[in-house]
Amino acid sequence: MYPAAFDYAKPATVAEAVSLLSANPDAKILNGGHSLLPAMKLRLAQPAMLVDIGGISELKQVSVNGGATIGAAATYDDLLKHDGLKAHTALYEAMSKVGDVQVRNRGTVGGSAAHADPAADIPAALIALGAELVAVGPNGTRTIAADDFFVDILTTALEPDEVLTEIRIPASGASSAYEKFAHPASGYAVCGVAVALERDGEGTVTNARIAVTGSVYKATRCSAAEAAITGTKATAADIEAAAAVAADGLELAGDHYASAEYRGHLTKVLTKRALTRAAG
Ligand SMILES: Cc1cc2nc3c(=O)[nH]c(=O)nc-3n(C[C@H](O)[C@H](O)[C@H](O)COP(=O)(O)OP(=O)(O)OC[C@H]3O[C@@H](n4cnc5c(N)ncnc54)[C@H](O)[C@@H]3O)c2cc1C
Structure with missing residues (x-):
């Protein structure tokens, strides 16, 4: 399908791009185009103008x-x-x-x-x-x-x-990892979990940030798992315990491909894998 008609501008500076957006409330930025252009072809997005930032070297x-x-x-x-x-x-x-x-x-x-x-x-x-x-x-x-x-x-x-x-x-010294279960057709995350762990000299986790995508309506921190792993030495048992609560408190999403319950399960499995690698 073809997109609706639109104007096209290619500014050379960020200031110019901002001016174009301010002057054209229905304008949208065109970056790599790999989400926006498919949406336009399906007429899910119909911007009146594309402001292509591909010419702004900075x-x-x-x-x-x-x-x-x-x-x-x-x-x-x-x-x-x-x-x-x-x-x-x-x-x-x-x-x-x-x-x-x-x-x-x-x-x-x-x-x-x-x-x-x-x-x-x-x-x-x-x-x-x-x-x-x-x-x-x-x-x-x-x-x-x-x-x-x-x-x-x-x-x-x-x-x-x-x-x-x-x-x-930021430069945090955190050790991190990302685990993903990809949708076989689209490649997007049915579930993805990113983990970053900071530890002191004795190996105790002083700060844990764990975030999930795909299982939820917006990328969200897994607060229960963060609390469970913080203060531990991130042993296999500590990781198992943290992963077990990874989906607690999340508003899980479900669709015809993967139910909310299944995505909750994936959240736990991928949290365990990501924690294990980040702690390794
Ligand atoms: C076949 C296919 C498979 C894909 N698989 C995956 C996948 O497995 N995982 C995944 O994460 N993604 C996937 N994507 C999406 C891909 O990562 C997109 O590139 C990304 O989501 C959007 O980046 P873009 O540069 O293409 O942005 P665009 O499509 O150009 O823009 C996307 C939106 O962001 C706005 N925007 C872009 N840049 C800016 C900016 N600098 N300031 C303000 N607004 C801005 C645009 O106006 C638009 O609304 C896939 C896409 C395709 C086509």
């Missing part, structure tokens, strides 16, 4: 210096070639499990975050790693914690006239 920058700063238009493929990002294992693994080569060649971490698909891999990794997302709008720049960024299905804390410019991963 949005493709990546720097790694303990933490990492990822431009919102850097593709998965760009990022997977960046060895420094391997230290942020949960994100690196989540990116490597997105779709296929073609999707990773065009799709972006920034686009995935801004789209907030409940079955996307990236949001869980960003939450587990304690990422911050930087938005520029007509009133200036603001920084939004990943915990507050994902608001609902396909809904984020971004205003319609804001551009997500970069994603910052």
Whole structure:
């Protein structure tokens, strides 16, 4: 199916992109296009204008210096070639499990975050790693914690006239991992769990961040599992106990492919696997 007619603009700067969004309330940013264009072809989205940010070079920058700063238009493929990002294992693994080569060649971490698909891999990794997302709008720049960024299905804390410019991963020394059960047709996460553990010199877990995607309507922290593993040595028994409560308190999603009960089960299984690798 063909999309509805739209205007097209390709700004050279973030300021220009913000001006275009402010002047055209029905405009949408075009990033990798791998979520927006399919939605337009199905007429689920009918923006009056596409503001293509592919010409804004600063949005493709990546720097790694303990933490990492990822431009919102850097593709998965760009990022997977960046060895420094391997230290942020949960994100690196989540990116490597997105779709296929073609999707990773065009799709972006920034686009995935801004789209907030409940079955996307990236949001869980960003939450587990304690990422911050930087938005520029007509009133200036603001920084939004990943915990507050994902608001609902396909809904984020971004205003319609804001551009997500970069994603910052803090230098925490956390050991992290991402586990996914992919839908066999779409490749999206039926369930995905990202874990990041910080430990003291004796191996005690001092801070745990565990986030689930796919099983839920928006990427969400597994608070019960975080509480259960914190303060332990993350032994096999500790991990088993934390995984057993991973789905507690979650609003689980179900559909014709996987029931809410099954997704709850997957949440526990993948939490155990991710914790085991992060603690290993
Ligand atoms: C066949 C296929 C398989 C896929 N499999 C997976 C998978 O397994 N796992 C997974 O997580 N994803 C998957 N995806 C989605 C893919 O990761 C997309 O690339 C991603 O969700 C969106 O990124 P994008 O750069 O393509 O954004 P776009 O499609 O260009 O934009 C998506 C939305 O975000 C907005 N937006 C984009 N960038 C910004 C910005 N900088 N500031 C403000 N708003 C912005 C756009 O206006 C639009 O509303 C798949 C896609 C396809 C087509």
